[in-house]
Amino acid sequence: MPTNVTPQYRKVESQFREATTTQQKIAALQEMLSIMPKHKGTDHLRAQHRTRLSKLMAELEGPTPGGSGGRTEPFSLPKEGGGRATLIGPTNVGKSLILAQATGAKTKVGAYALSTQEPVPGMLPYEDVHIQLVDTPPISNPGTQSRLYGLLRSTDVFVIVVDLSMDVIEQIDEVFSALKDWEFQLLKRGEQPDEDNPWRSKPTILMGNKADIPGALDQYQILEDTFESDYPIVMASAEEEVGLEDLALEVFRALDVIRVYTKSPRQKLEEFEKTDPLVLPAESTVAEAAEKLHRELGRGLKYAVLWGMSGKFEGQRVGRGHHLTDGDIIEIHA
Ligand SMILES: Nc1nc2c(ncn2[C@@H]2O[C@H](COP(=O)(O)OP(=O)(O)O)[C@@H](O)[C@H]2O)c(=O)[nH]1
Numbered sequence: 001m002p003t004n005v006t007p008q009y010r011k012v013e014s015q016f017r018e019a020t021t022t023q024q025k026i027a028a029l030q031e032m033l034s035i036m037p038k039h040k041g042t043d044h045l046r047a048q049h050r051t052r053l054s055k056l057m058a059e060l061e062g063p064t065p066g067g068s069g070g071r072t073e074p075f076s077l078p079k080e081g082g083g084r085a086t087l088i089g090p091t092n093v094g095k096s097l098i099l100a101q102a103t104g105a106k107t108k109v110g111a112y113a114l115s116t117q118e119p120v121p122g123m124l125p126y127e128d129v130h131i132q133l134v135d136t137p138p139i140s141n142p143g144t145q146s147r148l149y150g151l152l153r154s155t156d157v158f159v160i161v162v163d164l165s166m167d168v169i170e171q172i173d174e175v176f177s178a179l180k181d182w183e184f185q186l187l188k189r190g191e192q193p194d195e196d197n198p199w200r201s202k203p204t205i206l207m208g209n210k211a212d213i214p215g216a217l218d219q220y221q222i223l224e225d226t227f228e229s230d231y232p233i234v235m236a237s238a239e240e241e242v243g244l245e246d247l248a249l250e251v252f253r254a255l256d257v258i259r260v261y262t263k264s265p266r267q268k269l270e271e272f273e274k275t276d277p278l279v280l281p282a283e284s285t286v287a288e289a290a291e292k293l294h295r296e297l298g299r300g301l302k303y304a305v306l307w308g309m310s311g312k313f314e315g316q317r318v319g320r321g322h323h324l325t326d327g328d329i330i331e332i333h334a
């Protein structure tokens with residue numbers, strides 16, 4: 001055992017020891033691997049964890065198609081844009097069509113079960129930012145669920161999709177219970193992540209799709225009556241391209257981020273165009289914005305000039321610790 005592991009690692013390690021289900025063990029191992037310091041001293045332990053993880057995943061997912069018995073690794077996608085939202089749900093509810101219509105990404109749409117076997121990313125536009133939206137295989141598909149878990153843990157916002165032409169409560173129950181097996185905590189509106197397990201706490205949006213089908217509005221009403229006080233709800237028809245802008249808005253809200261525009265001192269304010277913002281966690285400081293732009297800039301930052309809602313007046317000089325708000329323009333002086 002390396003001597004310099006963090007208290008956080010020890011906590012997850014004890015969760016692993018106390019885990020009773022395969023899911024709990026996989027979850028703890030993935031977390032241990034992600035927070036473990038990477039150096040020569042941990043190489044051996046890392047390899048041991050990986051071997052254990054592959055075994056557990058194979059146990060849960062069964063033999064790989066083709067019988068190659070190949071390695072099982074969590075699905076991994078590079079993160080892009082202002083955050084990651086993932087479409088989660090039973091099969092055939094329209095996840096793939098939503099992704100295709102909302103982002104233009106090419107993904108397989110099919111009126112048959114299990115048409116999506118791999119996660120497919122697209123970029124969802126919201127005003128002047130793009131958010132990564134990911135289509136996934138059905139949540140309860142045993143052949144992919146442990147690989148899907150790896151993707152869900154690195155997701156910022158869960159979008160649970162149900163089909164409004166069928167019993168919505170039954171569908172929601174199915175998804176909630178599958179997510180509970182992986183010990184995810186679905187954050188209700190305004191609820192803060194659990195400090196001990198932030199990677200397990202996810203802001204959640206419910207999306208009722210196929211609103212164009214007769215009878216859909218009755219199911220939507222049930223969805224609203226049951227969950228409106230806890231989660232944002234979006235009504236959509238991917239088929240008719242309705243509700244996709246609402247989805248983008250709710251995802252942006254749930255991400256809890258701000259957009260900050262950086263202007264060079266050489267540019268005149270009158271000529272400055274607000275485009276290509278930095279996307280930062282809400283409450284970020286001037287120093288954090290500078291750091292995101294360039295590490296050197298973060299270190300050398302002396303002050304910033306600010307135009308926007310977080311200032312007392314336009315063109316105010318602010319220090320490193322000043323908290324920014326959505327839409328602020330800053331000029332960094334190093
Ligand atoms: N009427 C209607 N059909 C839809 C809608 N969205 C998806 N579908 C159809 O439902 C079936 C399943 O869609 P798909 O996107 O593959 O579902 P997934 O399994 O959740 O990815 C396909 O035949 C789609 O054309 C919708 O909003 N309205």
Ligand SMILES: [Mg+2]
Pocket residue numbers: 092095096097108109110115116135136
């Ligand atoms: Mg699909």
